Amino acid sequence: MSERIPCVREGCDHMILPATAAKTGGYCMPCKQEMEREAHQRYIEANRRDVDLYAGITDAVKILKIMHEPRTYDELIRYVPYKNSMEQVYLSLSAEQQQEIKQYAMELIRSDDEDTGKDILQYLVCYHDLPLTAEIPELLEREIVYPAVLFKSASVETRDHLLQQVNTDDENRNHILIMLAYIGDEVVVQQFWRWKQSPPEWANELYVTPERYTLQAGWELTEEGQPRELFITPSYSLYEVGERNVAGREMENLDGAPVSLLVPSSSLCPWCSSSLISLMNLQVKHPALQSVLWNSPQLDVQTCLVCSSYSVVYMEMDATGNPIWSRHNVKPDGFDGIDMEEMRVDVSGVSSSTLDVGSLAGEGERTEVAREQVQRRLFRIASEPRQPFHGSEWAMEPSISQVGGHPGWVQDADYPACPACSATMKAIGQLDGELIQENGEGVYYMFACEPCQMTAVSYQQS
Ligand SMILES: [Zn+2]
Ligand SMILES: [Zn+2]
Ligand SMILES: [Zn+2]
Structure with a gap:
């Protein structure tokens, strides 16, 4: 050795x-x-050299084609990102350009890149509500059955075909039911109603009853068999001004009005003692809330960010219309074993700050400092509404934060029932976890029951 x-x-x-x-x-x-x-x-x-694939290119369709092209990884190349996000480029498309890129998507589907083709169609449907009526029969022939939102503009013939197919196609029944829910016309509503009254033979092969599938497309059947929309419209984007934008994107093209988001309240959460927070506080007369019947001049959606990530948190309005912790809230099992210090949420947006929502509960100077930091963050509501389904496909990475519009469920649709009247609560908006705190995940969803004047907040993450 x-x-x-x-x-x-x-x-x-x-x-x-x-x-x-x-x-x-x-x-x-x-x-x-x-x-x-x-x-x-x-x-x-x-x-290493910088490569700008967009140099000299101004046509939005060409830019999108480049964005959708797969990149071969080369450690000696650094691709210069385009100055605008994919979402912004899609929003800039003229009607002719939408047709042009739709044709391109269909070519991809016919050749070898079905996934990219489907992605493009999904952006066109969500951001522009572009009808795919003529393309849907071909998609079905090619056995494309999702994302279901692509099929919302199906023709009467296609709808009738799907109403037949759902009885026999065991393999795709799930997808077909969601497609039908998206189509959601009178005939479809009646069919779901008949299924509810007398479940079809295949219903016991599903995890939920057939009529529950309508929730995925944002509506439910009333006791009388009528469709009831579960989200409010129109939809307005909510975003931050300043350096910390969602996904680091520049949003300077949007010139909305100031809106009050993420302002800590003076009340404490009775479960975890964090400060409650006003996720969104919007004047009821704002056009985004035109369909909401609310008694106070402000719709103030308060919650505990920590506790609503475990369980739906309900708030009710006191005699003066101010939100208070609802007596209907039920602490989830095992909740007391959770390490609350770990769960603190910092909405100040000041990364160097050691202050958090929890410390806002303290008194004196520290509270004042924290409040100032929190209030340094400025948010806006877009001046123009966007498509109701704009923020509905979470995986497409749209700007998620919004008031109004179909929710962008990270998991399955999950509308809470109002604890006072047991009606399904309507989705009124959502905030991206990334907007709430740096490296934040998931989405916070806001709901309201108008007859009971209650709000609810829930949370989903991947
Ligand atoms: Zn050594
Ligand atoms: Zn709490
Ligand atoms: Zn209610």
Whole structure:
């Protein structure tokens, strides 16, 4: 056995065999590998070049084609991102350009890239409500059955075909039921109503009753068999002004009015003692709330950010129309075992801040400092409404935060029942977890029951 000798790298105390030292020049293997990595990194930094695939291109359709093209990874190339997000480029499309990129999507579907083709169609449907009536029969022929939102503009013939197919196609029944829910015309509503009264034979193969599928498309059947919309329209985007925008995007093209989001309240959560927070406080006379019957001049949706990530948190209005913690709230099982310190949510947006919502509960100076920091964040509501389904497909990474519009469910649709009257509560808006705090995840959903003047907040994450 030969005697081990120390690695020659300064600060390393590994002992190595003389044979290893002879091969490596005296270094231990971890040091040698580390030095090789560093050298490789220096090489990349010295030789990497920027490639701007968008240089000189102004046509939005061409830009989108490039954005959708798969990139081959090359460590010596750094692709310069386009100045606008994909969402913004889609929104800029003229009617002719929408047709042009739709044709391109169909070509992709006919060739070898079905997924990209479907993505493009989904953007067109969600951001522009572009009808795909002529394309839907071909999609079905190619056995494309999702995303279901693509099928909402199906013709009467296609609808009737799907109403037949759902009885026989065991494999795609789930998808067909959601497609039908999206189509949602009078005939479809009547069919769901008949299924509710007398469940079809195949109903016991489903996880939920057939009429529950309508929730995925944002409506339910009333006791009288009428459709009831479960989200309010129109939809307005909510966003932050300043450097910290959702997904780091510049949103300077949008010039909306100031809106009050994420303002801590003076009340404490009775479960975890965090400050309650006003997720959104909007004047009822704002056009976004034109369909909402609310008694107070403001619709103030308060919640506890910590507790609503575990369980639906309900608020009711006191005699003066101010939100108070609802007596209907039920603490979830096992809740007391959760480490609340771990769960604190920092909405101040000041990353260096050690203050959090919890510390706002304190008194005196600290509270004042924290309040100032919180209030430094400025939010806006878009000046123009957007399509009701704009924020509905979470996986497309649209700007999620909105008042009004179909919810962007991260998981299955989950509208809470009002604890006072047991009616399904209507979705009135949602905030992206990324908007709430840096590196935040998931989505907070806001609901209201107008007859009971109650609000609710729930949360989903992937
Ligand atoms: Zn070493
Ligand atoms: Zn709480
Ligand atoms: Zn109610």
